[in-house]
Amino acid sequence: MQQPIPDRPALAFALRVLRGQAQVDFLPSALAGLVFTIALCAAGWEYGVYGLCGTALGTATAQLLGVARDRITAGLEGFNSCLVAVGFAAFLGAGHLSTVLLAAGGCVVVTVLTGAVGTLLRPWNLPTLTLPYCLTASAMTIAAPGFTRAWHHDGGLAALARPATGPTALTWTDLWHAFFASVAQIFFMPQWYVGALFLLGIFVADRRLGALACLGSAAGIAASWLLGAPAQQIADGGMGYNAVLVTMALGGVFLAADGWSLAYAVTGAVAATILTSAAAALFAPSGGHTFTWPFVLTTLAFLVAVPAFPRLRKAGAPEPVAAGSATPPAAAA
Numbered sequence: 001m002q003q004p005i006p007d008r009p010a011l012a013f014a015l016r017v018l019r020g021q022a023q024v025d026f027l028p029s030a031l032a033g034l035v036f037t038i039a040l041c042a043a044g045w046e047y048g049v050y051g052l053c054g055t056a057l058g059t060a061t062a063q064l065l066g067v068a069r070d071r072i073t074a075g076l077e078g079f080n081s082c083l084v085a086v087g088f089a090a091f092l093g094a095g096h097l098s099t100v101l102l103a104a105g106g107c108v109v110v111t112v113l114t115g116a117v118g119t120l121l122r123p124w125n126l127p128t129l130t131l132p133y134c135l136t137a138s139a140m141t142i143a144a145p146g147f148t149r150a151w152h153h154d155g156g157l158a159a160l161a162r163p164a165t166g167p168t169a170l171t172w173t174d175l176w177h178a179f180f181a182s183v184a185q186i187f188f189m190p191q192w193y194v195g196a197l198f199l200l201g202i203f204v205a206d207r208r209l210g211a212l213a214c215l216g217s218a219a220g221i222a223a224s225w226l227l228g229a230p231a232q233q234i235a236d237g238g239m240g241y242n243a244v245l246v247t248m249a250l251g252g253v254f255l256a257a258d259g260w261s262l263a264y265a266v267t268g269a270v271a272a273t274i275l276t277s278a279a280a281a282l283f284a285p286s287g288g289h290t291f292t293w294p295f296v297l298t299t300l301a302f303l304v305a306v307p308a309f310p311r312l313r314k315a316g317a318p319e320p321v322a323a324g325s326a327t328p329p330a331a332a333a
Contacts, residue, residue: 013059020055020078024130024186025198025213025245026253027205028074035201036187040086042197043189046094047086050103051187054085057107065111080114080133081107083187083292087137090188091289092144093152102140102150110136125314126303127254130292138293142286168228174235175221181237182217182244186292190236208257209248212265216240216247219269227274242276242294243269249299255306256313264302264312272298 018033025032041048058081062072071077088103113132121128144150170178177192183202184195203210220243224234233239251257251265275294283289306312 013056016059016072016075017052017056017078019073019075020059021051021075021082022201022205023075023079024082025202026209026248027202029205032201032205033075035204036198039184039194039197039201040187040189043184043187043191043194044094047089047187047189050085050089050094051082054103054107055079055082057081057085057104058111061108061111062114065115067115077111077114080110080128080130080136083130083133084110084136086187087133087291088140091137091141091287092150096152098149106136106140124304126300129249129296129299131296131300134291134293134296137291138283138286138289141289142283145286167231168225170221170225170231170234174231177235178221178237178240179214179217181235182220182240183213183237185237185241186245190238195237208252212248212251213244215251215262215266216244216269219243219247219266220273223270223273227277229277239273239276242272242290242292242298245292245295246272246298246302249295250302252315254299254303254315256315258313260311261313264309268298268302271302 015030018030018037019028020033021036022029022032024036027033037048037052040051055078059072059075059078061081062077067077084106085103088099088106092099092102110132113135114128117128117131117135180192180195180199181190182195183198184191187194187198189195199210199213202213217240220240221234223243224239229239246268247265249265250268251262255261255264272294275298276290279290279293306314
């Protein structure tokens, strides 16, 4: 049920901003957004500031452009700008004025792109997910090395993808670090304790989605280990965060929660894990930043395929009437 908005404009806007942060993980919860802010600050206070300011700027831009009130209230106009701001801080350096200006501009642009992507996908009844953010962040990180005032790194970029190297055996420490870091890496943070806070925020808002996040993390770890990914890449969460998002999206957010969607979601999580490596190779010349491209592409493909599989139902769709039933379930109720 839609949460009521208080009459006080400042408080109402603050709640929209916090919900925008939580919507990165499909949660229209201000409390979860508050926990997410604490998690970002645990990684570095500047990331917390970038996250809040980015979400606020995206939300305010959407309001000024007259976006539907229900979308703004639910935080759906803030999560892409949150990721843009935090992503720019993480990859371009949080302490530079150029990063602040680019992040602010990116938050405005990604709001426009959200409207554009939403318009393109609406005829197929598909969600925008983080596609606007992926487009904005990829364009910026690919372009940034060409601008001396935007790029503050000494090292060059890899010209070609290289074969994976390093030990693949996972220690117990690697496993539990990876379990939490896979959640943290959704916000570009590799620290396990940051992931634990994010996971706490998810459970506070929705225990079922929290369980799906745990399942997605485990699926991503298992798939990447079985395929021989380097232990360090698994331990820092870089191989698992897309699997977390896919499992949540297909396991109960966009599809009706049942055994079929759960199996479908785990299959998607494995596919996204493989696609994570493919995307890293594709983006290697620009630093190998996959962002959430594997999540977006996998989730959209799996959602487009749903009508071909009668066992699967979109969330909110009525259950099929059993063969031979004289009365549909809705009428019987």
